[in-house]
Amino acid sequence: xxxxxxxxxxxxxxxxxxxGCGGDDGDDEAGGGDGGESGGTLVFAGxxxxxxxxxxxxxxxxxxxxxxxxxxxxxxxxxxTTELEPALATEWEVNDDATVFTFxxxxxxxxxxxxxxNAEAVCFNFDRWYNFKGPLQNPSASYYxxxxxxxxxxxxxxxxxxxxxxxxxAQDDTTAVLTLTKPSASMLGALTQQAFSIAxxxxxxxxxxxxxxxxxxxxxxxxxxxGTEHPIGxxxxxxxxxxxGDRLVLSRYDDYWGEKAKLDEVIIRPIxxxxxxxxxxxxxxxxxxxxxxxQDVPTIEGDENLKxxxxxxxxxxxxxxxxxxxxxxxxxVRQAVAYGLDREAVVNNFYGGRGVVATQMMPPEVMGYxxxxxxxxxxxxxxxxxxxxxxxxxxxxxxxxxxxDVSRPYxxxxxxxxxxxxxxxxxxGFKVTAHSAPWSPDYLGRVDEGTAGHLxxxxxxxxxxxxxxxxxxxxxxxSPQFGFxxxxxxxxxxxxxxxxxxxxxxEIYQQANRLIMDFLPAVPYAHSKPxxxxxxxxxxxxxxxxxxxxxxxxxxxxxx
Amino acid sequence: MLRFVIRRLLLLVxxxxxLSILVFAWIRALPGGPAxxxxxxxxxxxxxxxxxxxxxxxxxxxxxYWRYFKTTVxxxxxxxxxxxxxxxxxxxxxxxxxxxxLAVGAMLFAMTVGIPLGYFAAKKYGGTFDHASLLISLLxxxxxxxxxxxxxxYIFAIKLGLLPTVGRxxxxxxxxxxxxxxxxxxxxAGDPEALWDCIKHLILPAIALGSIPLAIVARITRAATxxxxxxxxxxxxxxxxxxxxxxxxxxxxxxxMLPIATIVGLxxxxxxxxxxxxxxxxxxxxxxxxxVEAIDNRNYPVLQGGILFISLVFVLVNLIVDVSYALxxxxxxxx
Numbered sequence: 001x002x003x004x005x006x007x008x009x010x011x012x013x014x015x016x017x018x019x020g021c022g023g024d025d026g027d028d029e030a031g032g033g034d035g036g037e038s039g040g041t042l043v044f045a046g047x048x049x050x051x052x053x054x055x056x057x058x059x060x061x062x063x064x065x066x067x068x069x070x071x072x073x074x075x076x077x078x079x080x081t082t083e084l085e086p087a088l089a090t091e092w093e094v095n096d097d098a099t100v101f102t103f104x105x106x107x108x109x110x111x112x113x114x115x116x117x118n119a120e121a122v123c124f125n126f127d128r129w130y131n132f133k134g135p136l137q138n139p140s141a142s143y144y145x146x147x148x149x150x151x152x153x154x155x156x157x158x159x160x161x162x163x164x165x166x167x168x169x170a171q172d173d174t175t176a177v178l179t180l181t182k183p184s185a186s187m188l189g190a191l192t193q194q195a196f197s198i199a200x201x202x203x204x205x206x207x208x209x210x211x212x213x214x215x216x217x218x219x220x221x222x223x224x225x226x227g228t229e230h231p232i233g234x235x236x237x238x239x240x241x242x243x244x245g246d247r248l249v250l251s252r253y254d255d256y257w258g259e260k261a262k263l264d265e266v267i268i269r270p271i272x273x274x275x276x277x278x279x280x281x282x283x284x285x286x287x288x289x290x291x292x293x294x295q296d297v298p299t300i301e302g303d304e305n306l307k308x309x310x311x312x313x314x315x316x317x318x319x320x321x322x323x324x325x326x327x328x329x330x331x332x333v334r335q336a337v338a339y340g341l342d343r344e345a346v347v348n349n350f351y352g353g354r355g356v357v358a359t360q361m362m363p364p365e366v367m368g369y370x371x372x373x374x375x376x377x378x379x380x381x382x383x384x385x386x387x388x389x390x391x392x393x394x395x396x397x398x399x400x401x402x403x404x405d406v407s408r409p410y411x412x413x414x415x416x417x418x419x420x421x422x423x424x425x426x427x428x429g430f431k432v433t434a435h436s437a438p439w440s441p442d443y444l445g446r447v448d449e450g451t452a453g454h455l456x457x458x459x460x461x462x463x464x465x466x467x468x469x470x471x472x473x474x475x476x477x478x479s480p481q482f483g484f485x486x487x488x489x490x491x492x493x494x495x496x497x498x499x500x501x502x503x504x505x506x507e508i509y510q511q512a513n514r515l516i517m518d519f520l521p522a523v524p525y526a527h528s529k530p531x532x533x534x535x536x537x538x539x540x541x542x543x544x545x546x547x548x549x550x551x552x553x554x555x556x557x558x559x560x
Numbered sequence: 561m562l563r564f565v566i567r568r569l570l571l572l573v574x575x576x577x578x579l580s581i582l583v584f585a586w587i588r589a590l591p592g593g594p595a596x597x598x599x600x601x602x603x604x605x606x607x608x609x610x611x612x613x614x615x616x617x618x619x620x621x622x623x624x625y626w627r628y629f630k631t632t633v634x635x636x637x638x639x640x641x642x643x644x645x646x647x648x649x650x651x652x653x654x655x656x657x658x659x660x661x662l663a664v665g666a667m668l669f670a671m672t673v674g675i676p677l678g679y680f681a682a683k684k685y686g687g688t689f690d691h692a693s694l695l696i697s698l699l700x701x702x703x704x705x706x707x708x709x710x711x712x713x714y715i716f717a718i719k720l721g722l723l724p725t726v727g728r729x730x731x732x733x734x735x736x737x738x739x740x741x742x743x744x745x746x747x748x749a750g751d752p753e754a755l756w757d758c759i760k761h762l763i764l765p766a767i768a769l770g771s772i773p774l775a776i777v778a779r780i781t782r783a784a785t786x787x788x789x790x791x792x793x794x795x796x797x798x799x800x801x802x803x804x805x806x807x808x809x810x811x812x813x814x815x816x817m818l819p820i821a822t823i824v825g826l827x828x829x830x831x832x833x834x835x836x837x838x839x840x841x842x843x844x845x846x847x848x849x850x851x852v853e854a855i856d857n858r859n860y861p862v863l864q865g866g867i868l869f870i871s872l873v874f875v876l877v878n879l880i881v882d883v884s885y886a887l888x889x890x891x892x893x894x895x
Binding site: 041043049051052059135137138139140143146147157159160220221222243244245246247249267269270271272273275276279280282283285405438440441442444445448449458459460461479480 | 591592593594595596597598599600601602603604605606607608609610611613614640642643644645646647651654655658710713714717718721724725726727728729730731732737840841842843845849856857858
């Protein structure tokens with residue numbers, strides 16, 4: 001019987017040891033400082049590791065989240081809003097043409113490595129991006145530059161358009177002048193993006209931010225350490241260390257020009273699974289995380305140790321109408337689709353109380369939103385009338401696609417959305433054939449190529465607060481996704497992009513939104529407010545529609 | 561024996577070659593490519609064309625294969641991950657130790673609980689203990705790992721506050737990681753607090769992952785023990801007057817170990833290929849999640865390099881099992 005007694009003893013010893021050490025969860029808890037005024041460490045969970053901490057070369061949300069703490073842009077956003085405010089630039093002037101932008105820069109700002117921030121540093125950064133070569137010109141690297149400025153000094157691919165950027169001039173230490181090749185009034189809004197944040201020229205050079213090996217098989221591999229070990233900016237936090245799959249540590253920058261961060265340290269850890277993030281929050285192993293699943297929102301709200309913070313809606317979920325697929329080229333048929341979708345039911349049931357019905361292809365927060373667009377409340381009888389008017393026999397067969405294996409902020413449960421919308425269309429004179437494909441790459445590829453049926457479910461989260469970043473992206477020129485050519489709409493959006501006068505610009509975009517909701521290239525159905533989960537004693541986190549969220553104002557421990 | 565080992569090692573060459581072609585062909589056959597994963601909703605025909613150009617995806621298939629072959633075999637470079645832009649060998653150096661730690665932890669759990677469980681079930685054949693062990697085995701195999709993991713976390717972490725829920729180490733404890741085996745690193749750093757912290761983080765994942773091997777090891781042990789108990793040589797040993805303990809240890813247990821060793825070896829090989837569900841629920845940065853994400857992202861280099869690596873490991877582990885088999889049983893050595 002010796003063996004079993006020994007075994008029992010072992011089990012008992014283990015239980016004792018666990019019990020003994022279990023009492024203090026101390027080492028897994030990040031506490032606040034005294035009275036919650038300052039100090040302490042906050043642990044925040046991201047969905048994955050960042051790719052690199054170089055704003056110009058990334059487009060994933062986790063990289064941008066960290067970059068936002070370390071770097072700053074010329075123009076910032078008032079926290080929680082889409083209103084522009086001074087950041088590294090204190091004033092700016094735009095010429096009548098909207099081609100020359102003169103920035104007065106903030107004085108007395110230093111990078112984390114002690115070098116001075118000045119106009120030369122600003123132009124160094126802009127010139128760096130403009131002169132990207134080789135693999136850095138690929139959209140998988142410099143997406144945001146290309147999205148706004150188009151091409152580079154020397155385009156190496158014919159898929160790149162001539163650059164919008166002309167030059168940057170450092171007139172003196174505190175004056176930087178940016179000149180464009182064509183008018184663009186959305187440049188000020190675009191400059192709030194982290195892709196245009198200013199890095200220390202000394203660090204960029206010393207740590208070889210652009211260096212890398214290129215191999216046809218393996219693609220681009222950066223060899224410099226700027227984006228992985230020395231991301232030196234002017235922001236309220238500086239970089240400490242990064243262990244992949246484990247943690248990324250930031251600490252307060254005590255020589256920050258503005259109000260210093262309250263926390264001593266921010267640690268970001270990658271936790272991919274939603275349930276794991278929730279349990280880590282409940283266990284106080286993390287003090288906050290992003291993109292709470294709708295079904296977890298009631299759990300968090302019902303727990304007195306936790307709380308939900310809402311991010312203002314900055315997205316749109318819509319049903320693409322591919323006009324290259326007949327009979328979608330007929331206006332009456334598109335109108336029938338619009339009247340045949342029960343959008344309210346979807347928003348009320350599948351968005352966890354965090355959605356609103358969308359009336360147009362951009363959220364109310366964005367300038368150019370029109371209150372008087374044509375609205376389409378669910379009216380299946382009207383749909384049937386319109387289809388008959390178009391000379392079609394009912395029911396009209398259509399292919400309707402939706403993605404699987406995915407949850408997007410604007411569409412948390414694609415399948416449910418689809419089932420409800422398809423059912424409402426079936427009552428409205430259509431006969432829906434369902435199709436689905438895994439989100440990436442199959443579904444995305446199809447939607448982009450225009451091979452995802454007559455209708456498909458997709459959406460968009462804005463990059464920056466400008467109408468051009470919503471309806472300009474969708475409808476400024478022909479795309480296979482929507483399959484139409486509408487010169488009136490294309491021209492109107494071109495005009496909007498070029499118009500320097502704020503008031504006139506707003507009118508143009510409002511007109512565009514009215515036109516879009518009459519022309520119906522797509523039917524928008526929801527804007528959603530993503531939710532973040534935090535421990536109840538975390539104060540000062542301000543959610544921003546564009547996810548420009550700083551940890552500098554955050555503190556832990558309300559002082560009880 | 562040496563010839564046996566060498567012959568098996570030489571077999572690796574055609575195995576890996578064949579695998580490389582298979583893996584290459586299979587993942588290229590999947591629709592779509594890395595562009596969708598890299599760009600998401602921001603995909604446009606132009607940007608896709610540029611991405612495909614950069615990764616040489618427009619070249620004929622045999623050209624792409626030759627490039628892959630040359631890079632891997634001639635340059636001995638496993639390539640660069642498309643999504644993280646890091647050397648795949650670096651990612652392997654981080655992820656594989658994590659998987660090994662988890663696999664070893666799970667097998668240790670499976671063996672320390674499973675072998676005694678099966679052994680005593682056999683000794684008390686037909687009794688309550690035997691039936692209880694059967695129940696435990698059934699539960700171990702039937703409960704989905706995902707569910708078991710969440711349940712364990714709920715009970716031991718959230719409710720009882722005894723153990724952590726995610727990761728390999730508390731973010732508030734800092735130790736250098738020269739080997740990437742966190743437990744070993746803590747020992748090397750001479751930091752008992754860190755060591756205990758790492759062990760705490762390993763306990764629940766090891767139990768969750770080890771639940772299936774536990775069931776299998778227990779049943780195999782029971783069957784092997786029952787088998788051996790009734791052999792002639794055991795009866796002879798007892799007749800000779802050997803003490804029950806000596807019979808148990810020298811004859812029953814030692815001979816029952818043969819099939820158990822095989823099973824343990826095979827199970828370990830399987831676990832080393834990655835435990836996606838356990839890794840996902842515990843945010844354990846191992847090979848499983850690495851490869852599954854690579855499939856979704858059509859991260860060709862990671863898939864090609866990673867799967868080849870795992871195949872190599874699996875073949876080697878099987879070789880070790882076979883060799884150890886021959887070591888334990890002299891009859892096999894001779895033949």
